Amino acid sequence: MGSRPLLLLRILLPVVVLAAGIAAWELVVRLNDIPPYVLPAPSVVFQTLISDWPVLSQSLLTTLLTTLQGFLAAAIGGIVLALLFNQSKWLEYSLFPYAVILQVTPVIAIAPLLLIYLPQQTAVVACAWIVAFFPVLSNTTLGLNSVDRNLAGLFQLYGASPLQTLAYLKLPAALPYILGGLRIAGGLSLIGAVVAEIAAGSAGAGSGLAYRIAESGYRLNIPRMFAALLLLSAAGIVIYALLALTSHLVLRRWHESALGKDN
Amino acid sequence: MAEPAALSDLGALRAGLAVSLRGVTKVYDNGVAALGPFDLDVRKGEFVSLLGPSGCGKSTALRLIAGLSAPSSGSVSVARPVNAARPAAAGGAGQSIGFVFQEPTLMPWTSVRENVRLPLKLSHAPAQQAAVRVSAALTQVGLADFADAYPRELSGGMKMRVSLARALVTDPDILLMDEPFAALDEITRFRLNNDLLALWRNLRKTVIFVTHSVFESVYLSQRVIVMSARPGRIGAEFHIDAPEPRAEEFRTSADYAGYCRTVSSALAPAYQGQSVG
Numbered sequence: 001m002g003s004r005p006l007l008l009l010r011i012l013l014p015v016v017v018l019a020a021g022i023a024a025w026e027l028v029v030r031l032n033d034i035p036p037y038v039l040p041a042p043s044v045v046f047q048t049l050i051s052d053w054p055v056l057s058q059s060l061l062t063t064l065l066t067t068l069q070g071f072l073a074a075a076i077g078g079i080v081l082a083l084l085f086n087q088s089k090w091l092e093y094s095l096f097p098y099a100v101i102l103q104v105t106p107v108i109a110i111a112p113l114l115l116i117y118l119p120q121q122t123a124v125v126a127c128a129w130i131v132a133f134f135p136v137l138s139n140t141t142l143g144l145n146s147v148d149r150n151l152a153g154l155f156q157l158y159g160a161s162p163l164q165t166l167a168y169l170k171l172p173a174a175l176p177y178i179l180g181g182l183r184i185a186g187g188l189s190l191i192g193a194v195v196a197e198i199a200a201g202s203a204g205a206g207s208g209l210a211y212r213i214a215e216s217g218y219r220l221n222i223p224r225m226f227a228a229l230l231l232l233s234a235a236g237i238v239i240y241a242l243l244a245l246t247s248h249l250v251l252r253r254w255h256e257s258a259l260g261k262d263n
Numbered sequence: 264m265a266e267p268a269a270l271s272d273l274g275a276l277r278a279g280l281a282v283s284l285r286g287v288t289k290v291y292d293n294g295v296a297a298l299g300p301f302d303l304d305v306r307k308g309e310f311v312s313l314l315g316p317s318g319c320g321k322s323t324a325l326r327l328i329a330g331l332s333a334p335s336s337g338s339v340s341v342a343r344p345v346n347a348a349r350p351a352a353a354g355g356a357g358q359s360i361g362f363v364f365q366e367p368t369l370m371p372w373t374s375v376r377e378n379v380r381l382p383l384k385l386s387h388a389p390a391q392q393a394a395v396r397v398s399a400a401l402t403q404v405g406l407a408d409f410a411d412a413y414p415r416e417l418s419g420g421m422k423m424r425v426s427l428a429r430a431l432v433t434d435p436d437i438l439l440m441d442e443p444f445a446a447l448d449e450i451t452r453f454r455l456n457n458d459l460l461a462l463w464r465n466l467r468k469t470v471i472f473v474t475h476s477v478f479e480s481v482y483l484s485q486r487v488i489v490m491s492a493r494p495g496r497i498g499a500e501f502h503i504d505a506p507e508p509r510a511e512e513f514r515t516s517a518d519y520a521g522y523c524r525t526v527s528s529a530l531a532p533a534y535q536g537q538s539v540g
Contacts, residue, residue: 150368153331157362158385158433168384172372253413254371 040223048223049230056212056224060231063193063208066121067239070128070189075182077129078136086144086170087162103134107192111199120200124208127196132189139181143174176255179247186239194232209235280342281307281437281469282328287337288494289323296494297323300337303488303497307342307436310463310470312480312487314530320495321473322365325439328471329362342436361430361468363440367422369414369429375401376410379429386433400428403462420451424458431462437469444479456482457510464508477530481522482514489529499529 022042028034029041036044049056081099085092107127114123147170155165197210207215209228216224251257288299298320305311313321326332327339343359369378379400383393401407404424414422423443430438444452460483463470474480480487481503491498503522505513513519 148368150364150366151370153326153329154362154364154368154381155385156331157329157360158382160385164385168381169370172370175372254373254415 037220037222040226044223045226045230049227052224052227056209056228056231059207059209059212059228060235063190063197063210063232064235066124066128066193066197066208067190067235069125070132070192071186073125073129074132074136074185074189078133078181078185079140079178081133082137082140082144083166085141092141099134099137102130107131108195108199111196114196115200124193124196124200127199128189128192131192131195132185135184135188136178136181139177139184140174143177144170146177147173176247176251176257179243179250183240183243183247186243187236190232190236190239279306280340281305281309282342282471283338283340284324284328285338285340287324287327287334287339289320289327289332290335298327298495299334301496305469305471307469308467309486310472310484312472312474312484313490314474314477314480314487314526315490315495315498316475316492316530319490319492321475321490322441323495325362325441325471325473328437329360329439331362359436361433361435361438363423363426363430363438363443365442365445367414367419367426369422369425371414373413374410375406375412375414375417375425378414378425379432381429382433396432396434400432403431404428404458418451419447420455423447423455427459427462431466435468437471440470440472442473442475445475452479453511453514459483460509477523477527478514481519481526482509487526489526491532498532499526501526501529 026041026043029039034041040048081095085096107130110130111123111127114126117123118126151169151173152165155169160168193208194210197208198214201211201214209232212228213225213232216222216228247257282303282305284301284303286299287301287303289297291297301320301324303324313324315321323332327334328341330339330341341359369375370381376397380393380397383396388396398407398410401410404427406421406424406428409417409421409425414425417425426443444455447455456479459470462468472480472483484503487501487503488497489499489501490496501522505516505518505522
């Protein structure tokens with residue numbers, strides 16, 4: 001059988017589940033007359049999304065900017081550090097444990113400290129970076145160490161310089177792993193940004209979506225909480241989809257992960 | 264790490280020899296004695312097969328000749344390239360040696376053309392000259408039409424041809440082949456055997472061919488060296504004086520069968536003491 005009906009099914013099924021969920025939610029709220037400050041109906045959430053759009057879109061932009069900065073810092077930092085580790089075992093042995101410590105310490109606990117020592121915006125980006133950079137580092141390290149031994153021998157045979165080996169062999173070989181790391185880092189930098197925003201808890205025009213959620217919670221503006229949550233969720237999905245698409249486009253001609261199963 | 268012994272000891276290399284190994288041993292870091300002591304002389308333009316069971320050190324010997332690893336003791340000498348006009352590589356014996364691995368060992372992320380161009384790119388050959396040589400090498404192995412394909416789009420035999428083209432693109436004097444056709448089906452293998460012989464007749468390169476197939480070694484080589492295992496040593500040596508050019512008739516001739524029988528019986532002791540299978 002063709003793959004087209006299967007694809008349609010894979011898109012259709014989650015959509016049906018979503019529609020059923022929303023309908024049931026709406027029904028439960030209406031039948032029981034639940035007030036919006038306890039549980040808003042989906043229709044109320046959408047109304048809020050539209051009516052509060054000026055505030056929410058501003059916050060969305062702020063959060064996305066923080067996420068992007070954290071993600072870029074994580075991508076560059078993770079890849080560069082992995083390259084340095086690959087060049088020098090000494091450096092790797094000296095620094096890798098601290099990368100692990102940074103990763104396993106919950107960022108929610110580090111955030112207040114960072115907010116004391118760094119300017120607020122820097123601290124928020126730093127949080128996003130801390131959470132996101134480790135997967136890039138460890139994946140890139142794994143990729144650089146997964147170079148085919150015979151190919152490495154071939155480069156040695158033809159007298160390749162370390163820079164040539166890096167550019168023509170190690171980086172291309174590590175690319176699928178790097179892209180996998182970036183895909184994880186995208187979602188994590190959003191989480192880092194949200195955590196830091198909640199910890200920062202500052203008001204003003206420049207505050208992000210997570211702050212809107214916390215603020216709306218204090219004011220019992222539950223529909224806006226849901227609307228902000230919806231936007232965060234959508235942002236996460238878009239980030240993931242963009243990175244997955246990038247990965248697919250880069251790898252589609254050669255890597256198993258990007259090829260169809262019947263190929 | 265083992266102290267690298269004289270890698271390109273040219274003084275010890277007599278005229279007419281392409282490769283000379285003297286008292287070479289290789290002991291790995293884990294204490295396994297893989298090779299030796301091992302002596303081998305290969306004349307320029309000769310086709311020599313190293314034949315033996317898995318783990319007999321054939322591949323180790325080949326890697327030592329290529330300079331991919333250093334001998335624990337003894338000397339490995341490789342003749343300098345005859346063609347002085349060749350673009351200078353960044354040192355090492357690399358420029359006069361082409362290596363074909365057991366696997367095609369291609370870079371999956373780039374095209375056939377770029378794979379074949381690699382050795383020239385690494386030695387900073389001028390782009391125009393490189394392009395000419397790449398297409399010449401691809402023509403030699405019959406893959407001129409597949410230059411823009413990616414390795415995964417090719418069959419096993421075609422990948423091996425790409426690997427061969429890459430080894431030929433620098434016009435090396437010595438071609439080292441490490442069980443290159445072992446993973447291919449028999450028909451493809453026979454075809455590649457014939458193509459390799461044709462290439463060898465035309466280009467007159469020195470070929471050192473590692474295999475565990477008696478039939479392949481007899482069919483291809485002027486000289487078959489049977490190795491014994493652990494550590495790898497030379498067990499016996501046979502000259503295959505069959506008339507050139509060899510083709511499918513040779514494969515079915517009584518001479519060929521006779522050679523195969525003799526070589527097989529010399530190989531049998533190497534398998535003794537090993538579990539069956």
